[in-house]
Amino acid sequence: MAEIIIVDNEAEAGKLYADCVADLIRTKPDAVLGLATGSSPLAAYKALAAKVEAEGIDVSHVRGFALDEYLGLPLEHPESYHSTIHRTVVEPLGLNPELVHVPGDVLDGAPIEDGDKVAHAGEAYDAAIEAAGGIDVQILGIGADGHIGFNEPGSSLASGTRVKTLVQQTRVDNARFFDDDIDQVPTHCITQGVGTILKARHLVLLAFGENKAEAIAQTVEGGISAFCPASALQLHPHATIIVDEAAASQL
Numbered sequence: 001m002a003e004i005i006i007v008d009n010e011a012e013a014g015k016l017y018a019d020c021v022a023d024l025i026r027t028k029p030d031a032v033l034g035l036a037t038g039s040s041p042l043a044a045y046k047a048l049a050a051k052v053e054a055e056g057i058d059v060s061h062v063r064g065f066a067l068d069e070y071l072g073l074p075l076e077h078p079e080s081y082h083s084t085i086h087r088t089v090v091e092p093l094g095l096n097p098e099l100v101h102v103p104g105d106v107l108d109g110a111p112i113e114d115g116d117k118v119a120h121a122g123e124a125y126d127a128a129i130e131a132a133g134g135i136d137v138q139i140l141g142i143g144a145d146g147h148i149g150f151n152e153p154g155s156s157l158a159s160g161t162r163v164k165t166l167v168q169q170t171r172v173d174n175a176r177f178f179d180d181d182i183d184q185v186p187t188h189c190i191t192q193g194v195g196t197i198l199k200a201r202h203l204v205l206l207a208f209g210e211n212k213a214e215a216i217a218q219t220v221e222g223g224i225s226a227f228c229p230a231s232a233l234q235l236h237p238h239a240t241i242i243v244d245e246a247a248a249s250q251l
């Protein structure tokens with residue numbers, strides 16, 4: 001069963017993450033961090049960056065693997081997850097960009113029609129994570145429908161990294177990053193699978209606000225089901241779920 005921590009606000013959640021990761025880096029300077037996009041982890045990255053600076057923690061050997069990426073966007077597009085991870089994590093923390101990987105890096109905007117390249121990218125990404133010794137701490141947000149990464153409801157709980165079609169609701173939700181124009185939102189993505197995510201040694205899922213309350217209740221108290229991919233956290237021996245009162249309101 002996952003450990004549930006209810007905090008007053010995002011800053012407090014961020015501090016818990018920062019303390020955990022700072023302790024990890026002190027004992028393992030080349031720690032492997034699992035990184036996520038979205039608004040939920042931002043306070044955690046900010047708290048970690050502040051701690052790294054205040055305490056002079058050496059992060060030059062820290063490695064990172066991001067959860068997911070859109071397909072068909074050039075890496076330098078401001079909304080690609082490659083750009084987002086570099087802007088929100090790599091730069092503020094002062095990580096070595098060469099040591100941080102995003103699943104679309106090898107595709108660099110290749111069209112989905114480039115079947116061969118795309119088909120092998122997922123396996124190659126999982127192999128790279130394994131070669132790095134696995135992920136030490138994976139940070140996660142959650143979609144209102146219980147998705148983690150881009151594993152939408154119905155995703156196999158044993159899945160590896162692979163190409164997926166984005167569901168319409170996620171494209172609608174993410175249109176705000178693309179001039180509110182859904183036609184600009186990519187139709188496909190590459191995402192770590194639920195099975196990939198479960199291999200990380202410690203999972204830290206962050207959720208804030210009322211609109212995450214139902215997904216959190218399903219994740220924690222619902223049955224383990226592909227209809228709520230985050231419910232797979234119940235299978236993990238070390239999962240920490242950090243929520244505010246609003247996100248915890250249906251528990």
Ligand code: GLP
Pocket residue numbers: 036037038039040041067068140141142143147148149150170
């Ligand atoms: C996207 C990302 C997920 C993220 C989710 C929720 O779909 N692929 O990794 O968890 O959005 O985002 P937010 O934290 O902004 O609510």
